Amino acid sequence: SAVISQKPSRDICQRGTSLTIQCQVDSQVTMMFWYRQQPGQSLTLIATANQGSEATYESGFVIDKFPISRPNLTFSTLTVSNMSPEDSSIYLCSARTPMNTEAFFGQGTRLTVV
Amino acid sequence: AQSVTQLGSHVSVSEGALVLLRCNYSSSVPPYLFWYVQYPNQGLQLLLKYTSAATLVKGINGFEAEFKKSETSFHLTKPSAHMSDAAEYFCALELGGYNKLIFGAGTRLAVHP
Numbered sequence A: 001s002a003v004i005s006q007k008p009s010r011d012i013c014q015r016g017t018s019l020t021i022q023c024q025v026d027s028q029v030t031m032m033f034w035y036r037q038q039p040g041q042s043l044t045l046i047a048t049a050n051q052g053s054e055a056t057y058e059s060g061f062v063i064d065k066f067p068i069s070r071p072n073l074t075f076s077t078l079t080v081s082n083m084s085p086e087d088s089s090i091y092l093c094s095a096r097t098p099m100n101t102e103a104f105f106g107q108g109t110r111l112t113v114v
Numbered sequence B: 001a002q003s004v005t006q007l008g009s010h011v012s013v014s015e016g017a018l019v020l021l022r023c024n025y026s027s028s029v030p031p032y033l034f035w036y037v038q039y040p041n042q043g044l045q046l047l048l049k050y051t052s053a054a055t056l057v058k059g060i061n062g063f064e065a066e067f068k069k070s071e072t073s074f075h076l077t078k079p080s081a082h083m084s085d086a087a088e089y090f091c092a093l094e095l096g097g098y099n100k101l102i103f104g105a106g107t108r109l110a111v112h113p
Helices: none
Strands: A004-007 A010-013 A019-025 A031-037 A043-049 A068-072 A075-080 A089-096 A103-105 A109-113 B003-007 B010-014 B019-026 B031-038 B044-050 B056-058 B064-068 B073-078 B087-095 B101-103 B107-112
Touching (some): A004 A089, A019 A031, A019 A089, A031 A075, A043 A068, A043 A075, A043 B101, A103 B044, B003 B087, B003 B101, B010 B019, B019 B031, B019 B087, B019 B107, B031 B064, B031 B073, B044 B056, B044 B073, B073 B087
Antiparallel strands (some): A004 A019, A019 A075, A031 A043, A068 A075, A089 A103, A089 A109, B003 B019, B019 B073, B031 B087, B056 B064, B064 B073, B087 B101, B087 B107
C-alpha cells in the first residue's frame, strides 16, 4: 500500500492569487494523479503527473491554469493559478504502486477562494 | 464512451437493515471496478475491487459487491448497516492499462437508529 500526505489540508485564498498543493507518497509509485471534487459533486480527473515530463491533462483542464510538477517518483505538486471563487473545491492527489490494482488517495486539500 | 452511473444520490437506512447502493457502468472493454468510501473531511478509502477474477467480491467492513456483466452492474451491499457506515460512497471504473479512474456521482448513505 501507499500512504499519501497532502499539504496544506485547507486554505482560504484571495481571488487572483495562486496556491501550490504538495503531495508526498511514502513509497515509489508509477502513476500520480490530481483530482478535483467540487462541492457536493464527484471526482473529476485533472491530469496525470508524469515523472520527468509534462503532465497529461484531461479535457477542460489546461497547464496554464493547473501547472503540475513531478520531479521524482514520490512527490508532485499542483498549482491552482489566478484563482476565482469557481476554483473552490477539494483537490485530491492519488497514486498507483507498481504491484497494486488500486489507487490510493490523499486526504485532500479543501480550497476556498474569496 | 465509458461512464459510471450511481442510482440514488442519497440513501437512508435503519441501523441493522440491508444496505444496497447501485452502480451501473458503460464500457466497451472489460473494466476494473471499484467502490470507495469517503468519510467527512477525509480522502477516499478503497472498500473493494473487481479485476476480472471472482464476480462476487468481498471487501472491508462487511461490504461486498457482485459484478454482473449481463446487467453491466456492480452493486454494493452490506447485510446489516451500522451507524459508522454513514458516508459518501463512490463507484469507479478503470479501463485496463490506462490507470485513470472514472467516478460515479456518489451516493450519500445515512444510517438512522
